[in-house]
Amino acid sequence: xxxxxxxxxxxxxxxxxxxxxxxxxxxxxxxxxxxxxxxxxxxxxxxxxxxxxxxxxxxxxxxxxxxxxxxxxxxxxxxxxxxxxxxxxxxxxxxxxxxxxxxxxxxxxxxxxxxxx
Numbered sequence: 073x074x075x076x077x078x079x080x081x082x083x084x085x086x087x088x089x090x091x092x093x094x095x096x097x098x099x100x101x102x103x104x105x106x107x108x109x110x111x112x113x114x115x116x117x118x119x120x121x122x123x124x125x126x127x128x129x130x131x132x133x134x135x136x137x138x139x140x141x142x143x144x145x146x147x148x149x150x151x152x153x154x155x156x157x158x159x160x161x162x163x164x165x166x167x168x169x170x171x172x173x174x175x176x177x178x179x180x181x182x183x184x185x186x187x188x189x
Contacts, residue, residue: 073149076185079119079137087111087122094118105165114166134171137181143168146182150174 084090091102091113098116105112110123110131121131140146143161150157150172158179160170169183 073146074141076139076141077117078139079114079117081119081121081131081134081137081181083128083132084120084122087113087120090120090122091115094120103166107164134179134181137169137183140182140184143170143182143184146170150182 082090091104094100094113094115095102098118100116103114108127110121110127113120119137121128147157147161147170150170154175155172158171158173161168162170164183167184169181171179171181173179
């Protein structure tokens, strides 16, 4: 499995203010979307999330988001290695994702990117 990059996950109370800060910091254009009652802004390598505390409590348990070429390949590798898949693979606005608990208890989200043709 080739890891293409990681995204740092940050839960914030004021998404607009945080988005403006990280946009200035990175020089990247934010991509915003809603997912399950949570408002999200992807800015450079940062994934900012804001929403109901019950939703954020779950999201805080995910250590990082890891970009990969193909989530289905990762699904197989994780399963064979003893990880427990707790969600996905499912389509998202950015591509497919899954969430897995590694044998050591760490929780990671894996995403692949939509291929534009």
